[in-house]
Amino acid sequence: MRQLAAMVHSKGKFEWNIAAHWMALQINLNRDPKKMKAVNPDDLNPYVKKPKKEKIMLRDDEFGLLEGVFCGSEHPKDKKTHGGRFKSSGHGFFAMTGKAENKKEQR
Secondary structure (H helix, E strand, O other), rough: OOHHHHHHHHHHHHHHHHHHHHHHHHHHHHHOOOOOOOOOOOHOOOOOOOOOOOHHHHHHHHHHHHHHHHOOOOOOOOOOOOOOOOOOOOOOHHHOOOHHHHHHHHH
16 A cells, blocks of 8 residues: 555656646746746745755854954953953954954054
8 A cells, every 4th residue: 555655646746747847848938037037847846845944043152253253343241252262352353363453553
């Protein structure tokens, strides 16, 4: 019985694959390239699984580091030195590399 169910499922996938290619061909032939992008047959096939986007979760300390690097300000809760790699007195890229002092000396 399992083999029969697998055969029916495979036949359905095969037929939907053909139908999706024909539908995509018809849509792409009759579309206006200025108004619509090309359709992929996988977009029309219900048996094709779409990849899910993964959410990136950040902790407060990681968010504080990114905020300090890209926004030029530190996270208000995070006043430590971040394991010795970052200085809490500087901001942005210069805080990571220690080039802030060199910039001030050049002026």
